[in-house]
Amino acid sequence: MRVQDEEQVPIPSEQSGRNQREKTREFLLDYSLYIILGVLIAIMIIIEPSFISLRNFTNILSQASTRAIMAMGVAGLIVLQGTDLSAGRILGLSAVVAASLLQDPNFPSRMYADLPQLPLILPFIVAIVIGAIFGLFNGFGVAVLKVHAFIITLGTQLITYGLSLIYIDRPPLGAQPIGSLDKRYTDIVRGSFDLGVIDLPYLVIIAGVIGVIMRVIWNKTKLGKNMFAVGGNMDAAEVSGVKVVKTIMLIFLISGLLYGVSGFLEAARIGYVTSNTGLNYDLDAISASVIGGVSFSGGVGTIPGVLIGVLILQVINYGLTYIGVSPYLQYIIRGLIIIIAVALDVRKYIKRK
């Protein structure tokens, strides 16, 4: 009888041990993605100690910059409980058009042989207008027609890809990459400030400035507050007087503008564009946002979180290539990272409920 009683009432030390184990397990699961990404980075450094170098650091920052600008746009849509599968293709279309207008005037196989040298601002405006048009199109579908963002942006993804192909695959040159870009254009994007120890690419500064602007929009403006309200609970936001349609449209518009900017910059960063420019960038942006703490359940996220997410993902992508992991396997690894990030987000949501 006494034994039975002892079995029913746990000894305090045993119970605290169990609580401790439970807490450790929760901690490990909550932060498992960061732990595993840390392990991956450690593996890369052990295999290739030269991975830690200023040159690699600069390359990673430079590559992450255009992705970060795009990811900030996608993150806003995720905060609204949406997403954007067309972001990469909109970026691609903007890049293709901007690059075609800014080829070196002395290059014999230009897309527009008779086009005079244009001021840089003109193709830039064209690129952001393209982004804005498709951003508004997606926003209209989500806010007014109430189509889920997955569906409307999937459609836009195909439409923009089709437009890229039509634009680029024309006689007499056919679907050749658009290269030999104007030096003024590539110098602005690929240039860097010599800080002595490190060359800080202009791209990083541009991404930083846009990051500050986006942080102000998210945290200090009425639009940002409305975005979090709509993302957290659309019904509650509506009855509180928030103009839901206008908020959603504006956030989609900002996202489109950011895709246009990143498309313009990405073309010059790579030095040429094809119809495949921007392929899968959207998935990277989505996973970077989720890694950075933006929740698919809506109403949660920060700009610094998104930037850290992009950086972590870029370190992984760059590092895997650096240590010689096959690009085919990298797709599988990136896919698994997305699945784990979203599963952890679901787990947090279930716990909160």
Add this chain to the structure above:
Amino acid sequence: MKTNLNESEEPVTKEDSKNSKSHLYDLIDIEEKHLDWFIISAMVLLLFFVVFGIIL
């Protein structure tokens, strides 16, 4: 202070938002225990592919 609510409409409470099925994740019907195993399995798979990629 009056709000712009119609009389027939009731304010959205915390309970309502808990019960609403508007979130994408509400469509996912999985026990936490199973989800934990899913996450752990995905991580093991991830490490496997990384090691496989390095060996290859």
